[in-house]
Amino acid sequence: MQKRLAYSLPDEVLEHVFSFIQSDKDRNAVSAVCKSWYEIERWCRRKIFVGNCYAVSPGMVIRRFPEVRSVELKGKPHFADFNLVPDGWGGYVLPWIAEMAGAYPWLEAIRLKRMVVTDESLELIAKSFKNFKVLVLSSCEGFSTDGLAAIAASCKNLRELDLRESDVDDLSGHWLSNFPETYTSMVSLNISCLGSDEVSISALERLVSRCPNLRSLRLNRAVPLDKIANILRLAPQLIEFGTGAYSAELRSDVFSNLAGAFSNCKELKSLSGFWDVVPDYLPAIYSVCSRLTSLNLSYATIQSPDLLKLVSHCPSLQRLLVLDYIEDSGLEALASNCKDLQELRVFPSDPFGVEPNASLTEQGLVAVSLGCPKLQSVLYFCRRMSNAALVTIAKNRPNLTRFRLCIIEPRTADYLTLEPFDIGFGAIVEHCKDLRRLSLSGLLTDLVFEYIGTYAKKLEMLSVAFAGDSDLGLHYVLSGCKSLRKLEIRDCPFGDKALLANASKLETMRSLWMSSCSVSYGACKLLGQKMPKLNAEVIDERGPPGSRPESCPVEKLYIYRSVAGPRFDMPPFVWTMNEDSTLRLS
Amino acid sequence: MSTPLEHDYIGLSETSSWERSSEKTPSSSSSTPSIEHKTTTDTRLNLKETELRLGLPGSHSPDRKLPLFGKDLECNDKSNGFAVSPLKNLVSGAKRGFSDAIDAPNGKWGFPMNGKSDVDLAKGPVLAISRAVLEGKNNLPAMKEVGAVSLSPKPIQDKKNHVPPANEHSNGPASKAQVVGWPPIRSFRKNTMASNSAKNSDDAVGCLYVKVSMDGAPYLRKVDLKTYKNYMELSSALEKMFSCFSIGQCRSGGLPVRDGFSESRLMDLLHGSEYVLTYEDKDDDWMLIGDVPWEMFIESCTRLRIMKGSEAVGLAPRAMEKCKNQK
Numbered sequence: 057m058q059k060r061l062a063y064s065l066p067d068e069v070l071e072h073v074f075s076f077i078q079s080d081k082d083r084n085a086v087s088a089v090c091k092s093w094y095e096i097e098r099w100c101r102r103k104i105f106v107g108n109c110y111a112v113s114p115g116m117v118i119r120r121f122p123e124v125r126s127v128e129l130k131g132k133p134h135f136a137d138f139n140l141v142p143d144g145w146g147g148y149v150l151p152w153i154a155e156m157a158g159a160y161p162w163l164e165a166i167r168l169k170r171m172v173v174t175d176e177s178l179e180l181i182a183k184s185f186k187n188f189k190v191l192v193l194s195s196c197e198g199f200s201t202d203g204l205a206a207i208a209a210s211c212k213n214l215r216e217l218d219l220r221e222s223d224v225d226d227l228s229g230h231w232l233s234n235f236p237e238t239y240t241s242m243v244s245l246n247i248s249c250l251g252s253d254e255v256s257i258s259a260l261e262r263l264v265s266r267c268p269n270l271r272s273l274r275l276n277r278a279v280p281l282d283k284i285a286n287i288l289r290l291a292p293q294l295i296e297f298g299t300g301a302y303s304a305e306l307r308s309d310v311f312s313n314l315a316g317a318f319s320n321c322k323e324l325k326s327l328s329g330f331w332d333v334v335p336d337y338l339p340a341i342y343s344v345c346s347r348l349t350s351l352n353l354s355y356a357t358i359q360s361p362d363l364l365k366l367v368s369h370c371p372s373l374q375r376l377l378v379l380d381y382i383e384d385s386g387l388e389a390l391a392s393n394c395k396d397l398q399e400l401r402v403f404p405s406d407p408f409g410v411e412p413n414a415s416l417t418e419q420g421l422v423a424v425s426l427g428c429p430k431l432q433s434v435l436y437f438c439r440r441m442s443n444a445a446l447v448t449i450a451k452n453r454p455n456l457t458r459f460r461l462c463i464i465e466p467r468t469a470d471y472l473t474l475e476p477f478d479i480g481f482g483a484i485v486e487h488c489k490d491l492r493r494l495s496l497s498g499l500l501t502d503l504v505f506e507y508i509g510t511y512a513k514k515l516e517m518l519s520v521a522f523a524g525d526s527d528l529g530l531h532y533v534l535s536g537c538k539s540l541r542k543l544e545i546r547d548c549p550f551g552d553k554a555l556l557a558n559a560s561k562l563e564t565m566r567s568l569w570m571s572s573c574s575v576s577y578g579a580c581k582l583l584g585q586k587m588p589k590l591n592a593e594v595i596d597e598r599g600p601p602g603s604r605p606e607s608c609p610v611e612k613l614y615i616y617r618s619v620a621g622p623r624f625d626m627p628p629f630v631w632t633m634n635e636d637s638t639l640r641l642s
Numbered sequence: 643m644s645t646p647l648e649h650d651y652i653g654l655s656e657t658s659s660w661e662r663s664s665e666k667t668p669s670s671s672s673s674t675p676s677i678e679h680k681t682t683t684d685t686r687l688n689l690k691e692t693e694l695r696l697g698l699p700g701s702h703s704p705d706r707k708l709p710l711f712g713k714d715l716e717c718n719d720k721s722n723g724f725a726v727s728p729l730k731n732l733v734s735g736a737k738r739g740f741s742d743a744i745d746a747p748n749g750k751w752g753f754p755m756n757g758k759s760d761v762d763l764a765k766g767p768v769l770a771i772s773r774a775v776l777e778g779k780n781n782l783p784a785m786k787e788v789g790a791v792s793l794s795p796k797p798i799q800d801k802k803n804h805v806p807p808a809n810e811h812s813n814g815p816a817s818k819a820q821v822v823g824w825p826p827i828r829s830f831r832k833n834t835m836a837s838n839s840a841k842n843s844d845d846a847v848g849c850l851y852v853k854v855s856m857d858g859a860p861y862l863r864k865v866d867l868k869t870y871k872n873y874m875e876l877s878s879a880l881e882k883m884f885s886c887f888s889i890g891q892c893r894s895g896g897l898p899v900r901d902g903f904s905e906s907r908l909m910d911l912l913h914g915s916e917y918v919l920t921y922e923d924k925d926d927d928w929m930l931i932g933d934v935p936w937e938m939f940i941e942s943c944t945r946l947r948i949m950k951g952s953e954a955v956g957l958a959p960r961a962m963e964k965c966k967n968q969k
Contacts, residue, residue, distance in 0.1 A: 138823035139851075144861040172861075195828075198861075221830050249830060277834075331834070355834055405835070407825045437825060464825050495826075521824065546823070597882075627861075 071100045080105050099123060106130070107566050109147060109171065110591065113620040114155040125164045126190070127156065131171035133569045133614055134519075135544055137195065140571055140612070142597060144627040147171045149196075150180070151625075157184035165190035165216075172196070173222075178203030182210035190216040200225035201250075208234035215269075218246040226251045232259040237266070244272035248298050248329065251276070257283055265290045274298030277331045282310055288317035297321070299329030302356070306336045319343035328352035328377075335362040345369035349396075352377040354403050360414070364389045374430075375399040380416040380437065387420030391427025399433040400424055407437070407464060418445035425452040433458040440471040441498060446480025450487040459484055460495035466522035466547070469499040476500050482507030485515070492539075495519040505529035509536020517542040527554035534558035544569040551609075552579035563589050567616035571595075575613050578606035583615065584633025591618045592633035593626070601631060820869075829864075850940060856884050856917075856948035867940045873932055877919065884948060921946050 074097055077083055087097040103126040106112060117124075131147025149171045156163055163185045173196045181188065188211045193199075201224065207217065208231055232255060235242075242263065247255060255276060261283075264270060270291050279287075279300030288294070304310060314337065318324070324344045333356040348370045353363065354377040363378065364386045373394040380402055382390075390397065402420070406413035418441045425431060431453050441463050450456075469475060476499040485491060485508050492514055496504065500523035508515065509532035516539050524530070531554035533543065543565065551574035562568055562583075577594065580601070584592040594601050595612035622632040829851055836850060850867040863883055870876040919931040923942040931939070931946075 135823065137828045138826045139829065139864070139866075140823045143863045221828065223829075354831070403827070403831065404825065407827055407832075407835075408820060462825050466821070466824065519826075521826075547821075 067096050070096050074100055078103070102126060104128070108616050108618070109149075109152065110620060110623050111566070111616060111618045114152045116620065118155060118159040122159070124160055125162060126167075127152070127160075127163065127165070128167040128169075129171060130169040133544065133567060134170075134542070135546065135569055135571070136170055140546065142595065142627075142629060145595070145630060146623065146625055146627070148625060149173050150177045153177045153180045153184070161185065162187055164188060165192075167192040167194070168196055169194040170196065172198040173203070174198050175200055175203035175206070179206040182206040185211075187213055189213050192216065192218040192220070193222045194218070195221045197223035200227045201229070201231040202227055205231035205234040208232065208239075209236070212236075212239060213241055214239075215241055216244040217242070218244060219249050220246050220274075222249050224250055229256045230259065232256055232263060235259075235263055237262075239263075240266050241269065242267040243269050244296075245270070246272070246274040246298070247276050248274040249276065250278070255279065261287060261290060267291075268293070270294065272296035272326075274328060275300045277301050277329075280304065281314070281337065285310075285313040285317035288321055292320045293323060294321050295323050296326040296328075296350075297324060298327070298352075299331075301332040302330045302337060303332040303334040304337070306334065311337060311340055315340040315343065324348070326350035326352075330356040333358045335359075338362060338366055341366075342369055346371060348373060350375040354378060354401065357381065357405065360386050368393050370394060371396075373397055377401040377403070379403050379405045380414045381405055382420070383415045384417055384420040384423065385415075387416075388423045388427075391423040395428060396430060397424070397428040398430050400428075400431065401435040402437060403435075404437040404464060412439045418442055421445070422448050422452075425449040430455070432456060435460045435462075435495075437462045437464060439464050440468070441477065441480070442470045442472045443475065443477055443480035443483075444470075444472065446477065447483040450480075450483035454487045454489065456484070456488040457490050458493040459488065459491060460493065460519070461497055462495065463498040466497070467499045468497075476504070478503040478507065482511070485511040490514055493517045496523055497521060499523075501525050502529040502532070505532040506536075509533050512536075513538050515539060518544070520545045520548055522547045524548045524550060527551050530554035531557065534561045540564075541566045543567075545571070545573060547572040549574055552576050555579060556582065559583055559587055559590075562615055563587065563617050565617065567614065569612070569614050571612040573613075574609045576607045577601040577604065577610050580610055580613055580633045581606070585635045588634070589617055589619070590615055591622055594631045594633060595629060596631070597629045852921075852943055852945050854880065854883070854946040854948070857950050859884060859948075865946070867943065872936050873939075877931075880919065880946070880948065917948050918951055919946065920949050 070093065074083075074086060077086060080103075083097060083101055087094045098120050099122065101121045102124060104117060104121055104124055105128045106117065107130050109129045109131050129149065129152060131149070132141050132145060135141060136145070147170060149168055153166075157180055161184070164187055166181065166188075167190070171193075173193055178199055181191070183206075191207060191211075191214070196219075199222075204217075204219075204224070205228075207214065245263075255278060257279065260275075260279070264273065264287055271294060273287070273291060273294055274296070275284075275287075275298055277300050281300070281302055281304040284299055288297070318341050321344060325347055327341065327344070327348060327350070330353050333353075335358050338358070345366070346369065349372055351370060351373060353366075356363075356379065359381050360383040363382045367373070367376070367382070367386060367390050371393055373390075374396050375398060376390065376394070378386075378401070382402065387402075390400075402416065404413070416438055418438060421434070421436050421438070422445050425448070432455055434456065435458075438461075441461065446461075470477060470480070477496075478501055481494075481496055481500070481504050485494070489511075491512055494508070494512065494515055494517070496519065502525045505524060505528070508518070512518075515537050518533065518537070518540065520543075527550055529548070530545070530550035533540070534554060535558055540561075545568075548570075550570065555570075555575055556579055580592050580594050583590065592613070592615045594610045595614065596610050598604075598611065601608070601610055622634045626632065833851065851864045852867055854863045854865055865876075865879065865883075867876070870879065920928050921931055921939070921943045922928055922945045924944060928947070934942075
């Protein structure tokens, strides 16, 4: 009698239970329990996340999950952010939109990262999904303001339009006017990536004034400072706001107008933008500083004293993005003032200069690690570092989950001992047991990889550049890091042996990127032929790899697991290593 | 000082294969020793246990070997990162930053090996291996002996961190050759800061990415104008980039592949009447490339377009003429 309980619950009851389960991982687990649960679950899954758009085909997704309302896709590998992936590589969203247009007429949300989105795709979205609500294009490219105009004109229920860091072709600033006068549902608008003159201020003001639910507004650089006050007064309910260029001639009326407008926004928690900052205008935001939890000053080229003052006004800060102008002294002030700090990102103001631009060293990071007990996520660009500092940071902050250190000059050694940073990063992985993401830099031998393989059992993403001595390094990582999903490597002496010996590990990962390493064409072919569940792609702009000896290293290699087989949209400089296509290569 | 480990890195004579189980940690003692106090013994154990074998898991013969790391680097391909001249690739945003890891002045490998601490000793065998790999690159059988030799300490020239070889090619102390994609900063940020520094100083160091479109090509490319010194370099780079479009499918079954791409053909196309190189300047006008001095060009150019000759008729005729007369 008890055994049959599972079969006695009606489908609707199970479906109702499943509706409380939102995370993908849990949903996947539910669907693996038994065939009937698989069936029920697939009909009621509403959100899907595809971490690599080539891992599966749109058709497969649609066949399994017929009632999806929200889709999230990621395209190019992460190193595409740094121009390591040549244009035309792929990541086109159009095939997905085209199939979903027919299969998911009630689709509400599309979130894309590093994908190529064309105006045609945007137009198709605009006309295919009647209840479309959310469009997030993160680091995407290939579209223009014409596509945005189509979205604005047709998506009556649009709530969220977020273009964060996308590359948009500027054709006309008037696309905002395409939102009809009857449109009032905007909740979140992020146009901070748009270039100059791409937005009509009056259209923007009209839009803001008729959207009472607007909570997040991030403007682009072209919006002048003297327009900000008016916009803020139209939307005092804002929680997140991104300014445009924060500079104007200093005038007391403009200043007081601005300060008044800011103080009117009682719920403002997050500020960003701040291009071209004139320090004298910074006090205009003091009234909101005590409530601020997130502050992005990473484009603000203001000097340390002004930054220090500003930061001292923000005791509730949880997230700070800033340039190295903050210097060690500013970070020390941060450490003593901002006890809730969880995330810190310090960017270089002059990354290509040979000499340091600002007095920012390892000391600043050590201070923050000591003073901020909740610090979890770090991205830090600096010019010098020591193992002692890293060990201290590791011991101070065992709760770190993301640690990305970029010592600007490749292969820089510990400035105190002139040794590699094996010990320092080793301490990080040893003490920070929940570390999920790590980026290495500086002088590093195979030893650091041994430590990583030994200790970093929760590590999911690892970025490596100019490090290691031999295949052992790669082998340690592939054989030791149980939770590894994404591995990206550039300019390291890793070759065939470690890769081939750990080939099956690659099926447990999302992807592996290796560029300027020593993996031979022969090894790539072998991988492609022996591992049908992996797509091994060689990117080589020198011409077909078959025109060179098999032992010659390939320029770039991108391997990812896929149930869709090799793709068909590769440009001429990308070759697939899978069996049936190797015939083409000879 | 402990006995230097003679380690057979390639594993040519070993018959036992190692385990790839990730549960197995190198420190087999009950408590994991903290990293700062790792001993030599642990490291020695590690190396033995993690000796690499070739072949895929479950693959047949333990002796199956692929071309070995050291032996096969004598490719004659010039653009292969293992070319003997280590420094030349760094000038124009090379993808082969790695080459100077192998061949660069030994200063980079100069760890002070004066047996100061356990930590140093622990690193000893590992470093010996790395040297073995480096040196074995050209002379495989010597690897076994090299494994036994401890590193001779390399003097550290100055207190500063190592000087990258790139500096030898730099034009002055303020500029240096850049490695593509390093430091890892997104284009959006780089472009924003480039325009900041241009306002603040005369020589805007950094990069200048502009889009390049070619009539008929399926997608845009982006080039960093700062990586070229003159029109010739830009033009040949563009030829390489777009030649695959002009000769149609590079990779269809029966098409014979010539050396690299058919650059000569595109050169003909570009210098003949079929295509011209044009650019859009800050005033949104389309101009022919080559009219103004290079410095002026990179300051005013916002995007490039490889236009069909017939469409370029509207552009300055004198410049057209000049273009045709150029070699």
